[in-house]
Amino acid sequence: MRRTDLHNQQGGAVIEVLISLGMAVILVTSIGKVLASSHASDTTSRLREEAVAYARESLEIISDMKNDAFACHCTTDGGPDACAGTTCTRTSGDSQQCTLSSGYTSCWTKFAESLTQLSPLHLELIGGAWTLREGEEPLTAQPLFTRVITIENLMRDANGEIVEAGGTNDYQTKKATVSVSWDQNGNTHSVELSALLTAWQNL
DSSP states (O other): OOHHHHHHHHHHHHHHHHHHHHHHHHHHHHHHHHHHHHHHHHHHHHHHHHHHHHHHHHHHHHHHHHHHHHEEEOOTTOOSSEEETTEEEOTTTTOOEEEOOTTOSEEEOSSOTTOSOSSSEEEEEETTEEEEEESOEEOSSSTTEEEEEEEEEEEEOTTSOEESSSSEEEEEEEEEEEEEEEEETTEEEEEEEEEEEEOOSOO
8 A cells, every 4th residue: 555545544534523523522511501401491491480479478468457557346235346337537647538338338449457568568477367568578498589479450341340540449459469580590480470459248
């Protein structure tokens, strides 16, 4: 075999090795990116499930304690709140008023007891009872999350249907929304759950 042929064969073999190595590097890099992306996706899904659980927890508590938070309650003997005609005035600190519907001895005020805003709010356990308080809530159990509650007083039209605009404020119907947000890899993620609250029960 001529020396030039030998050199050509050796050169070709080196090129093949380099090409193979290059392809292997590309393949390994691609696999790494896929695995990293899959891991990030799994983490996002896990965090989203946790966030939904925290949001659902707050909504359930708000639904259970809605009357404690919003109700003004008059009775024929004059208590516990002050009642004059169709107006109920809360006597436990904030003096908020609401209008009694026909046949009712209770109604809901615009804001929760002792509050002057609808958002941001959070829940606090005080003396064994849940209470709405102003401000957002960084979760101590999961510091990555921030939980915010928003209460919206809805409106109804002349037919009693809920409308987004152009209706009359109905403090007896509120929308509670809980948002849980977190930062992950420089991006902000959030989940949001809502529930309708109504003062159908006469207290």
